[in-house]
Amino acid sequence: MTDDGSARARLDAATADLDPPLAVLDLDALDANAADLERRAGGRPIRVASKSVRSRPVLRRVLARPGFSGVLAYTLAEALWLAGGDDPVSDDVVVGYPTADRTALRALTGAPALAARVTLMVDSPDHLDLVDAVAAPGARPVVRICLDLDASLRAAGGRVHVGVRRSPVHTPEQAAGLARAVTGRPGFRLVGLMAYEAQVAGVQSAPPGRPLRGLAVRGMQALSVRELAGRRAAAAAAVRAVADLEFVNGGGTGSLETTAADPSVTELAAGSGLYSPTLFDGYRAFRGRPAVLFALPVTRRPAPGTVTVAGGGWIASGPAGADRLPTPVHPAGLRMVGTEGAGEVQTPLRGAAADGLRVGDRVWFRHAKAGEVAEHVPVLHTLAGDRLTGAFPTYRGEGRSFG
Template identity: 85%
Template sequence: MTPDRLDDLTADLDPPFAVLDLDALDANADDLVRRAGGRPVRVASKSVRSRAVLRRVLARPGFAGVLAYSLAEALWLAGGDDPVSDDVVVGYPSVDRAALRRLVADPVLASRVTLMADSPEHLDAVDAVAPPGRRPPVRICLDLDASLRAGGGRVHVGVRRSPVHDPAGAAALARAVHGRPGFVLAGLMAYEAQVAGVPDAPPGRPLRGLAVRGVQALSVRELAGRRAAAVAAVSAVAPLGFVNGGGTGSLERTAADPSVTEVAAGSGLYQPTLFDGYRAFRGRPALVFALAVTRRPAPGVVTVAAGGWIASGPPGPDRSPRPVHPAGLRLLGTEGAGEVQTPLRGPGAAGLGIGDRVWFRHAKAGEVCEHVGELHTVAGGRPAGAVATYRGEGRAFG
């Protein structure tokens, strides 16, 4: 949907606000399922952060389960008589004692939520809250480090996640889980961030793209063998209910690994700017936000209120929101996107007056929802109502 049309549909709204194009969301969801090649897609809630949107996506064929980013969030999504999902895997280890107490106090929640572990110390954290004989069994997913290591460990490509890197380490942790009362070994995850989250065709940087593609090809080959060996080693200890891998940027390659039973994705639903630079897919930008012009400090410059919606990760220009309408606007290098105001320069400023809007895309997906209480949805060229974000429901998860 064009920004001009969005201006018409949202004329009564005062910025800042965000708009979700449901037609684009649905098209992106279909494309994720196509790219997953028959593997079920577990929705990464960190990249969505709206229960209504999660429900919409999970109701579509090809999607199953949630990959949450905190235990407190997982309990919220899995709780009650009408849970968002009854299959929620927490993507990161948790030492949140209050959330752990809630988990072990409710057999239903304990059956719906799977904790992540990469060390016996994560099991200790559960036992410290409630010993095995006084709680239901707790489901555990092992986190296998998927980074590429070379040169005897001197070179590390990927994120710093689990210390469990090789099949022997995975099997040792599996034995620690399986042999310990009060725990059930449920699955294994290996997230290849260096493939799933690094664009292989960054705009205007062909040499970097070539280098990234070479490293990613090497990493995919290395991980395929190592992950298969780890799955075999762990399965010799206890059967695995699932093996999860991948992300929006790597669905085809991860799904091609026979040892993987499901893939994860979330960012591709909204298609933020960091995911514009992939050769394998072209998503439709589904989520945009509007800010109001409040100053004209100089010829060719306008200032909008707020705007400092910076994406997490290594600081840099690619983490800043991108003005997309009117065309011909850019951030000032000396100020960037500010918490209370953001100046913009360029030919697009000439036609803007006080009170006019500038539309932006965020660098990441769900982080937009930390700044707004609702997403104003459109579908078929018409307003389709507003849905609450986590923030709008009074929830914030670290």
């Protein structure tokens, strides 16, 4: 959306009968982003990363598309909810992170239908021990297991680490050893391998106003893609020599093309690109359409050139910095005050557009990360064309919170 006045007018008119704070989901933009992810995936199925969506109706809408299949959940409790009931969101849910939730493990191992639909992530025999401590192998259904292969780039004998600190399993030999540990224990079935290259998928390759950093990042990413392609293929082959794998998962919104080019990968993962938050503005390979925006009301005019909106402290996770703050986009020309930032109960904004705002007007923002905006609102009001068509409940709106 560009602010030529029409974008703001469209949003204000469509939501005129609603009181902010509120969030809008532009269905046209969502569908366009989903189509672009499918194009970039080059025919590989995309597993939807639910942490970047956090709304069951949105997940259902995306999974109805031919290019998407399965869910990558972020907690076991969430996975059980998505896979449970008579009308599950998906009957193929992989938990993207290891779990230590004993209550959820009891629910998984106490329901054969759930155990058949949900796959746990492990990177250590300790995770298997925890499952066994909750329910002994002979007293539970077989538990599906996926191995988490560390996809970070390591150099200088391991002294340089680029990427996130996830799994201790980095080499093909370590992956094969863990595979043997899984298959050698009763009550488990090894079905998958995952390697998420965060340093490629989740780091801007063209950060705005920082051309030298962009050049360095692109060099790092090219090196990482080459290194990981060989290591992931070797790890997949080593694990396949131990067990028949159903899938090898990789990638993220920022790395679909390069991950899809790896023949060892059978499926991709993506979610953030569906909403296209501001952290994904700084990529060279693609440009999404902002699909989710939220509005806050003007409640004060403390000085010329300044207004204050209610709330606003919708700060994204990750390293603290300006890029984690929400961005005011409509009307154009507003910025946060450096000494206050995004406040818990109020946020001052400065700029030429402030003098045209009155108490009760609204300011539209984009969030820095995708699904986290859903933690602040009970529904996403759905917009098609110039009118609201309804509302999709968020996890919060359904009374669910998964951390």
